[in-house]
Amino acid sequence: MNCQEFQEALPHIVLESGGNAEEEAHLRSCPSCAILVQDLRYIADQAKLLLPMHDPSPRVWSNIERSLRSEGLIREGRMSLMGHITLTPQMNFPSQSKSWTPLGWAITLAAVIVSAVMLVNYHPVSPVSQEVLPSPAVSSLEGTDEQLMGQVAQQPAAVRSAYEDSLKKVNTYIADAKKAVDEDPSDQAAQQHLMGAYDQKAMLYEMGTVRSLQ
Amino acid sequence: MNLPYKTAAVSALVVLGVTFALAADTHKQTFNIAPSGTMNVINNAGSVVLRPATGRQASVSYTALSDKVETDCSSTPDGRRVEVRTHALAGQKPTPEESRVDYEIAVPAGVSVNISTSTASITIENLSGDFSLSSDTGQITVTGVTNSFVHVHSLTAPVTLNNLSGVHAEIMSTSGAVQMTSVTGPKVNVSTTGGDISYTGNFSGGGTYSLITHNGAISVSLPETASVDLSARSISGSVENDFPLHDKSHTTFIPTPGRSFAGTSHTGSSWVELQSFSGRIRVKKQ
Amino acid sequence: MISPELSETEAIERAKQGDAECFEALYGLHKRRVYSLCLRMTGNTAEAEDLTQEAFLQLYRKIATFRGESAFSTWLHRLAVNVVLMHLRKKGLPEISLDEALEPQHEDGPRKDIGARDNVLAGSIDRVNLERAIESLPPGYRIIFVLHDIEGYEHNEIAEMMGCSIGNSKSQLHKARMKLRDLLKLSRAERAARR
DSSP states (O other): OOHHHHHHHGGGSBTTTBOOHHHHHHHHHOHHHHHHHHHHHHHHHHHHTOOOOOOOOHHHHHHHHHHHHHTTOOOSSOBOTTSOBOOOOOOOOGGGOOSOGGGHHHHHHHHHHHHHHHHHHOOOSSOOOSSSOOOIIIIIHHHTHHHHHHHTTTSOHHHHHHHHHHHHHHHHHHHHHHHHHHHOTTOHHHHHHHHHHHHHHHHHHHHHHHHHHO | OOHHHHHHHHHHHHHHHHHHHHHTOEEEEEEEOOTTOEEEEEOSSEEEEEEEOSSSEEEEEEEESSTTEEEEEEEOTTSSEEEEEEEEOTTOOOOTTTTOEEEEEEEOTTOEEEEEESSOEEEEESOOSEEEEEESSSOEEEESOBSOEEEEEESSOOEEEEEEBSOEEEEEESSSOEEEEEEOSSEEEEEESSOOEEEESOOOSSOEEEEEESSSOEEEEEOTTOOEEEEEEESSSOEEEOSOOEEOSOOSSOOOTTTEEEEEOTTOOEEEEEEESSSOEEEEEO | OOOTTOOHHHHHHHHHTTOHHHHHHHHHHHHHHHHHHHHHHHOOHHHHHHHHHHHHHHHHHHGGGOOSSSOHHHHHHHHHHHHHHHHHHHHTOGGGGHHHHTSOOTTTSOOOOOSOOOOOOTTSOOHHHHHHHHHHSOHHHHHHHIIIIITOOOHHHHHHHHTOOHHHHHHHHHHHHHHHHHHHHHHHHHHHHHO
């Protein structure tokens, strides 16, 4: 094997473990190729030692937080002792406002009132520990479907019917997607559907809450 | 009928007419709104139409069909925020018909507008800016919007998007059908639970397009000139394709006839992902 | 910051419930690595920041589906890589038509070292020079090198992510290393000449 043949084979040689007998024999006999391999190993080794060195600017987190709040993924109020999520209005960011903050204080007061009504009317089967709380995407949302319907009870019949029908469809979506994920946890499509189903449910709740306060 | 009675009858009609006219009066207000300002509109019933303003001011014209509701309009002194809100008068319980207010709003380009309705329809025409639209059952129509963020939430409201370009669109509908014609931009995400999704266009611009549904039907019609990297998958629904694609050498899933396929057309510059859980997916050449 | 009493696992569970502080704590823990990955793959700080933002947003939207089968950092890392690759695909960089980009690019491809006796590189390069050299790589070379040698992905994983063959991935990596060798030798020679 000559140098040209060796270097053509080099891309497919795993540097750490070495080549076949012929390739190794060439390395032993060719100082130039040996230096080349040594250099390439050194570069690969040094690359492994490269540590992440830089932080992104603070605006990155600001933007993330703003988006999360506008999507309702951040809930400032922690889970109450009775397992309910108390909603607070989204923060207003003047440069990118897509929220309802101008009504924020009214919504806050109304949300507190709604939460209080929920608390008064909520009869838990068993106490819920604050440390071990189920994901709101699953049990707390499902458990408050009736309360969502209560929130839209004052709406016209056609609107109430739209909420009820939508809730049923979305719950079916969640159930189907959960089943698919349980059957194959590595199925990314199923995971994507489950995430999408939860997003749909969250949208229903957000719209129902806003509607009840208007 | 003698003259006094005629006079009385005509007078009564006039009074009635005036009464209705008063109840259906159109009001108009204008506001200075900052270039990156925000307008929030809340109107449960009736309609909201948004069009371009000719100057830098926003104008709000509204017509209530009964005197049981009124409109509050306000703006901050710096013009960064304008609020438009329909509400029932104290002590009044208007019926859905009596709650109707029709709005015609003109805004300058670049303004953010948030519109929330229950049964009122929402129409946006020929604008650019950031638009967040939410309606339970009122039809949502967006036409001629460019270089904008379009965010739509719908329960059963049908959503129609026509001739949108340069948009980042996030459309979420439970049962409302989503119909798109010539919608292009860096990102277009549509998700429904049961609503059908249809797309007619070329997915141009090198963007990322994602159409996903639980059991709605997805229909895509694109010209042969479309340059796409297209994948379609259904967990338990059917997948049909008559658009010519080159097979991809590597995919993140194993294509299964009738359930999934993936391929590219031309340089595959736009990324198109169609996913359904149990709905039918159909892709065809225009 | 996560308090000493709160583990990452607990923070993840609380973040699933929408705990704002835990969102921020997880971001603080992982932002540097995600940002460094994005920066190395794109070579552009503004793009890297946007992609970091997008990666974390996608993470938080999907966090409810994280079931702990893999390490959280692994899950996040893979997500970040996909975000960057999707971005590069949209930009139409060599990554999206990798098979074309992997054809020999004679104008910047490495020379074949035949019969040359060079001094070894070992011990003569520092991190700063290596980072600079990586930044100078053509995008297609840089992506593969970052994914394999820095981030530790195997060729079969890279091939799947980028839609190329394993052979292409190996070939591209070799060219990247050869190019880096040239750049580092040049840099060393320039420093020596200035003394």
